[in-house]
Amino acid sequence: MSDTPFVVVEGLHFSRGDTEIFRGVDMRIPRGRITAIMGPSGTGKTTLLKLIGGQLSPDAGRVTIDGEEVHRLSRKALFALRRRMGMLFQSGALFSDLSVFENVAFPLRVHTDLPDAMVRDLVLMKLEAVGLRGARELMPAELSGGMARRVALARAIALDPELILYDEPFVGQDPISMGVLVQLIKRLNQALGLTSIVVSHDIKETLTIADYVYVIADGQVMAHGTPESLDVDQDPRVSQFVHGEPDGPVPFHYPAVDYFKDILSAGGGR
Amino acid sequence: MIARVMRLGRRGCDLLEALGRAGIFVGQSAVGVPSREGWALWLRQMHFVGVLSLAIVLVSGLFIGMVLSLQGYTILVDFGAEQALGQMVALSLLRELAPVVAALLFAGRAGSALTAEIGLMKATEQLTSMEMIGVDPLRRVVAPRLWAGFVSLPLLTIGFSVVGIYGGYLVGVEWLGVFEGSYWGNMQASVAFIGDVGNGMVKSLVFAVVVTWIAVFQGYDLVPTSEGISRATTRTVVYSSLAVLGLDFVLTAVMFGGLS
Numbered sequence: 001m002s003d004t005p006f007v008v009v010e011g012l013h014f015s016r017g018d019t020e021i022f023r024g025v026d027m028r029i030p031r032g033r034i035t036a037i038m039g040p041s042g043t044g045k046t047t048l049l050k051l052i053g054g055q056l057s058p059d060a061g062r063v064t065i066d067g068e069e070v071h072r073l074s075r076k077a078l079f080a081l082r083r084r085m086g087m088l089f090q091s092g093a094l095f096s097d098l099s100v101f102e103n104v105a106f107p108l109r110v111h112t113d114l115p116d117a118m119v120r121d122l123v124l125m126k127l128e129a130v131g132l133r134g135a136r137e138l139m140p141a142e143l144s145g146g147m148a149r150r151v152a153l154a155r156a157i158a159l160d161p162e163l164i165l166y167d168e169p170f171v172g173q174d175p176i177s178m179g180v181l182v183q184l185i186k187r188l189n190q191a192l193g194l195t196s197i198v199v200s201h202d203i204k205e206t207l208t209i210a211d212y213v214y215v216i217a218d219g220q221v222m223a224h225g226t227p228e229s230l231d232v233d234q235d236p237r238v239s240q241f242v243h244g245e246p247d248g249p250v251p252f253h254y255p256a257v258d259y260f261k262d263i264l265s266a267g268g269g270r
Numbered sequence: 271m272i273a274r275v276m277r278l279g280r281r282g283c284d285l286l287e288a289l290g291r292a293g294i295f296v297g298q299s300a301v302g303v304p305s306r307e308g309w310a311l312w313l314r315q316m317h318f319v320g321v322l323s324l325a326i327v328l329v330s331g332l333f334i335g336m337v338l339s340l341q342g343y344t345i346l347v348d349f350g351a352e353q354a355l356g357q358m359v360a361l362s363l364l365r366e367l368a369p370v371v372a373a374l375l376f377a378g379r380a381g382s383a384l385t386a387e388i389g390l391m392k393a394t395e396q397l398t399s400m401e402m403i404g405v406d407p408l409r410r411v412v413a414p415r416l417w418a419g420f421v422s423l424p425l426l427t428i429g430f431s432v433v434g435i436y437g438g439y440l441v442g443v444e445w446l447g448v449f450e451g452s453y454w455g456n457m458q459a460s461v462a463f464i465g466d467v468g469n470g471m472v473k474s475l476v477f478a479v480v481v482t483w484i485a486v487f488q489g490y491d492l493v494p495t496s497e498g499i500s501r502a503t504t505r506t507v508v509y510s511s512l513a514v515l516g517l518d519f520v521l522t523a524v525m526f527g528g529l530s
Contacts, residue, residue, distance in 0.1 A: 053402055055398065055401060055402075075406075079401075079404045079405075079406065080404070082401070082402055082403070082404040083403075083404040085402065086402075087399065087402040089395045089398070089399055090395075091394055091395050093394060093395035093396050093398065093399035094396075095396055095399075095400075096391075096394070096396065106403065106405075107403045107404070107405075109307075110307075110403070110404075110405050110410075111404060152399075155403075
């Protein structure tokens with residue numbers, strides 16, 4: 001982390017309805033590295049990505065990307081900033097009415113005036129990078145989950161973004177496509193000099209590729225550091241998460257009244 | 271009591287907020303000069319929204335014209351006034367039935383499909399991913415559909431009227447034996463182009479705006495779950511139908527009721 005961070009999150013507060021999701025999150029995402037944001041399900045990791053991408057506005061605090069404060073930008077400037085970002089959605093979110101080729105070509109067609117031949121070359125290069133050049137004529141409905149995510153990755157890098165956001169890239173993947181994705185994320189980051197943010201709760205895979213890790217829980221950053229330092233962290237909450245222990249400071253049980261009383265309480269209600 | 275008043279107030283605020291959202295939504299979508307690609311997207315939606323609704327609208331138009339002619343004949347013939355059949359069929363269709371029935375059919379056939387399509391795009395994060403690519407889904411997804419609806423319903427209404435009048439001719443002249451010259455002649459003499467055809471088209475245009483607006487807004491604003499999509503689709507049809515019938519009364523009162 002020699003130079004200035006690419007993304008800075010400062011004092012972020014966000015609530016949805018009456019539920020407070022973030023209460024004072026601070027992060028500095030280093031340029032050109034893979035930063036992982038981890039935490040148990042339901043801690044608002046995807047929400048954090050949406051806040052960084054400017055799709056949601058925080059109640060307090062700010063998000064700065066390369067010096068530009070995301071939530072202060074006009075709609076037009078925000079869309080211009082988003083051209084420098086790619087995002088890989090959990091579902092892939094491919095456009096279901098366009099073929100694989102057209103999906104990857106979409107950002108190029110709408111943001112550039114490149115001639116068709118060049119668009120074709122670029123699309124084939126991106127598809128080659130994710131190993132799906134041969135699948136260019138297929139429709140999204142014909143792809144497996146892993147393939148759809150790789151196509152979405154090719155689309156996310158079509159405009160050579162500086163920042164790429166991965167939302168749970170490993171969820172629901174078989175071991176082979178999981179391995180493929182892990183390698184792809186690592187390779188793309190090195191080859192293209194991207195800044196990557198990976199949101200995930202797949203500890204093993206994420207820790208193998210991340211340069212720096214933030215663990216969030218209860219709306220705050222619980223711990224941050226390199227994967228090695230987190231592995232030996234003594235904080236019981238961190239160690240429970242990193243080593244995947246079922247019960248600990250993060251309880252296995254959803255809050256409820258006393259089990260014994262609950263069982264013995266008679267009556268017709270639930 | 272106070273709680274009830276508060277609930278009522280909150281409902282009112284929610285309603286106003288939804289109306290405001292819908293207003294901003296349609297404003298942001300409908301403005302802007304379409305690009306060359308915008309025209310292509312619009313044409314494609316014209317096909318989905320307009321051309322594919324053609325069959326149901328034309329067949330319904332034919333039957334309504336035929337029924338109208340049959341019913342009209344049985345009454346008019348009692349007064350020896352069956353010569354006025356053409357006039358009756360044409361005026362009923364142009365002023366009232368074509369705009370209203372075409373709009374109702376359009377809401378059921380095209381409106382519900384628009385809601386479901388946009389809703390599914392929202393549920394599968396396609397709209398979000400479009401935003402993240404830096405493309406405004408209001409311009410790219412909503413605007414072509416909105417304009418396709420605005421243009422296609424008035425055209426469908428013209429088709430409805432034409433086929434309906436022909437249906438009336440089939441039953442009245444070909445089957446029941448009304449004199450062909452008086453069917454067309456009385457129609458020509460009594461139908462005013464601006465007053466009847468024009469007002470009918472104004473109605474149809476208003477319905478087109480309202481129905482398409484409701485349909486795309488319901489799709490864009492829904493809760494992205496299977497239940498949310500089903501509810502929004504139902505709401506599209508229910509709200510559109512009520513809006514069309516309610517507005518029809520208001521427009522008729524202003525146009526033909528001597529209130530203007």
